Every structure is written in structure tokens, then in C-alpha cells.
Amino acid sequence: MSTFDPIALECLAAIIEEGGFERAAQRLNVTQSAVSQRLRALEAQVGSVLIVRSRPLRPTSSGQMLLKHTKQVRLLRADLERDLQELTPSSQGGGREEERIAIAVNADSIATWALEALGPLARQRLPLEIIADDQDFTQEWLRSGQVLGCVTTVKQALRGCRMVPLGAMRYVAVAQAEFAERCLPRGLTQHSFREVPFVSFNRKDDMSAEFVARIFGLKRVSLHQLFVPSTEGQLRAVQAGWAVAVLPELLVRAHIEDGSLVDLAPGSSLPIALYWHCWNLESAVLNALTDALIAGAGAALA
Template sequence: MNALDPAGLDCLAALAEAGSFERAAQLLSITQSAVSQRLRSLEASAGHLLVVRARPLRLTEPGKVLLRYARQMQALRADAARELGTTLARDERLPIAVNADSLATWVLPALDPLVRAGQRDGYGLELIVDDQDFTHDWMRQGEVLGCVSTVSQALRGCSCQALGHMRYVAVASPAFIERAMPDGLTPLNFPQLPFIVFNRKDDMQAQWVAKAFGVRSPRLKERFVPSSEAGARAAAMGWGVAVLPELLARADIAQGTLVPLKADITIDVALYWHQWKLSMDEPRPAPPAAGNRAVTPAHTGLMEQIGQAVIAGARAALGSDQAAKSAAR
């Protein structure tokens, strides 16, 4: 394989980001013909077709390999520009994939100090949301540089760190309990009751019912609410039973707007942080103890800083040691 042109790699990344030649040209501030020319040159150097020219366009398997390389090069370029004190032509995109429940609870507080400090550095942190069982696919396809996932096995060239366990509890509003299940949630009435579900990838409710009642593959009446916060609000409004992160439900339970159902039945989901290893990133020091402020060297790469912030924030919020011991009992 011949040397890969950085402009061609940027073009491939723009095509993956934009989904069309027209929008990719707008992102790069060049013409569509220039996009096509750079892509053809990159394909000639790689010896593979990289993009299926359809609507919407999609990357081939070799294209996904080079997209991963392009994303890493962009992150390294952002690091170099920051250390040299120069300004990039446009913000480099640093995408990470997270699950919606983590985004609704601990991810934003974990990243907030880093984002505020990095506003002057000119990099574009992007949060991509998917189910925690599927965020790892974004890593494999080269779409993101890091992800929060339930997968514990690192890809080749990646690091993997345990974050802790996110605990899920079943809840409903007092009015819904009084109206729909005055005798509580039972093996007889759960099939007739509505359960609030995030989307069709979400099986947390089925997992909880299976554990509570010993039912394999339970069939539930589902009401889809594709937002963690809105799902909690829908439960408080009496839309049905919800299985929520304890972190998200805690305030409503304390206020009495949500009531735990079978409080002894919980689901603990182990989460892990994956990120690609970049050559400019320094070895990661041990994350600080919960409540301690992380000290990040100025020369540490941006993705390494993001990883450190995610790990420290998750472990502080999830209480990994306590949750792990509870799960083991």
C-alpha cells in the first residue's frame, strides 16, 4: 500500500460524517469534484474501494479501517496544534459514543470541566448516543475514538477500563400504582401493564421482569419514550412502569413522585471505557479517588484527557467498588 495522503483521509472522514459528497465538500470548503478526486486518489493508494456511492453513501470494510486511522490522525493533529499554540483550519472532530442513561446522569458532569477548559483549544467533542450494548460497534467501525460500553474485551489497538456498575430499579407513580396495581406488581398482572421503553434495542424492562418473576423472554406492553429523562418524567406522570437508573430515579423517589417496585430486585450493568491508543497520549495515571480533583498534565493528549475525565467521573458517580461487591453477593 502506498503512502496515504492526509487530505484524502480528511476527505474520507468528512464523507463518513456528512453522508454525501455535497455536504462533505461544504465541511472541507472545497468543491464536490475535489472531494471525488481526493477520494479516487486515496482509493488508488489503498488499493481498495472505500465508499459505496449510493444514497446514503456508506463505507466499505476497508473504508472503515481507514476511517479509524483518519480519526486518530485528526486527534493527533489537534494535540499537536494545541501544544504548538496554533489554530486549526476547522475544529477537529473528537467523537465518543455513550449510552443514553449515562448521558442523562454522570457523563456531562464528568466532561464539563474538560470542555470548559478546552473551549479555547478549538476541538469539536461530539457525543454519539446508542444503547450500551451497541456503542462498541461504533468503535469497531472507526466512527468514534472512545465509547462507554458493556463490552469488556478491548479491540486490538484499544485500551479498556472498568467504570463500575449502573444499578437499575423498577418504579411507578403513586397514582399509577393505585389505579392499575393496588396489590402491587405480580406475575399475573405484569403482562397487562404498560412498561416505558427507550427503544427497540432496550431490553432492560424484560431483564428486570425475568429476574423478578422467573419468566423467560417475557412479553410486555411497551410504550416507547426515546429519552432517559423523558422516560422518567413519563413514569412520574403515570404512563406506566419504568426500569430506570437508580441515579436518575433517586430524586423522584425521595420526593415521592416515584415509588420503587420490589426494591430488592435490581439489575446491575457493568460499564467499560474503550479508547484507541494514540501515540501522543502519555500512559494513563491511576484515576483519582472519588471526590478528588484530577490533575491533568498540559502535554497529555486530548483523547487521553477525555478518557481520564470519563473514568474518574464514572467511578465517582457509580461507586464502582460498592456496586461490584453488591453484584458479587
């Protein structure tokens, strides 16, 4: 089995992560021609093109495999640095910008419990990079090797990965009090849901339709939808009387309690189970991340 020049691997990763040769050169503090040269050497060694020179640049399948490998090596190196730092705490090795620990987390978790869970690690200067995506899609980031772990609704583990259940996030349907009184005087019913718009995260997000279908026992529903691609933005859109939204109960609890928002289907909530998937590597950093997420989820989720 051939070994790869770690400098060339980091160069490949920099090109992909920064989205271009020029920015990669800046990050690595080398010339652009050095970047091209390292990439070509790696491509010659592998015997295939690793990056499609399109706009935007994207890795080929081989490029993706090498990127994943590079990230796994980085993780092991982060472990090593932590160990070394414990031996000689003054060396302050953590936080080298290139060695990012990337994980994908669904946007609703970022908006509610996940940042708090990761707080202790962030304050220890673990160079975290969080990637946000819809909960059904974060696993794609893990599959493609771009992150070392993900919080997702998908239960099925990927090959070479392990999975830990985190508990369930409860979703409730809410509207601004005045909006609810005006547009839904009888609450959300089998008939009234067609009369109001729903605000969703984006087109990939079918939480609202799933919620409505579930509580009324319908097979498939089609809703009037608005899209605001931010969890907090959705909340503000609801507060401003744009629409109904199906949001994490954790996010809206205080607003329901103070009466500014109304729970439109009291007693009905949609539980969405969340799972943490990560590479099956013995790594102190990975274990610390896993422990922190389990603890945070345990405190916040059902």
C-alpha cells in the same frame, strides 16, 4: 508501506461524516469536483472503491479502515495542537471544527453522569462529538472506527483497544404514584407485571424484560411495551402515567424521595456494569478523556 495524502484522507472522512459530497465540499470549503477528484485519487491508490455511492452513502470495508486511520491521525494531531498551545497559549488553536473528538456513550449515561464528567474538557474547548446509542451497541461505533472510545456494557476489549471498568449503574422499576396505586396495588409481582405496559428506549433495549426476569427468577419474559427513544422522555412518560419503566436510580432518586414516583420493587435493583474502551494509543487527549470518565463514574456509579 504507502503513506496517504492527509488532505485526501480528510476529504474521505468529510464525505462519510457529512453524508454527502456537497456537504463535504461545504465543510472543506472546496468545490464538489475537488472532493470527487481527491476521493478518486485515494481509491486509485488503495486499488478499491472506498464509498458506495448509494443513498445514504456508506463506506466500504476499505473505506472504514481508512476512516479509522484518519481519526487516529486526527487524535495525534489534537495532541500536537494541545502541546503547541501550551507553548504559545495565545495561538488559540483548539476547536478547529473538522478535528472532532468523537466518542460513543450510552444514552442513560448521557442523561445522568457523563456530561458532568466531560464538563472540564468541554469547557477547555475540546471539540467533543458525543454519539448516543443503546449501551449494548456503542462498541459497534468503536469497532467500525467511527469513534475513538465508547462507554458500553460489553467487557471484552477489541483488538488494538484498552478497557477500563467504570462501575455499575443501578436500575430500578418505577411508576407514577397514582398509576401504581391504581394498576399495581400490590407492587410489581410475578403476576402483576403482565397487566401493565412498560416504556422502553427502543427495540434494542431489553432492560425492562431483563429486570423482570431477574427479580422473579424467570427465564424469558414478554412485556407489553411502549417505546420512547429518550431517557428523559421515558421519565416524563412515567410521570405522565403512561407506564412502568426501569430507569437508572440516579435519574429517579429525587422523584422517589419527593413521592411523585414509586419504587415498585423496593430492595430490587439491576446493576449494569459499564466499561470505557478506547484505542490503545499514547495520546494526551485520550488519557484526559479516560481520566475524566473514570473520575466522573467513580463519583456517580456503584
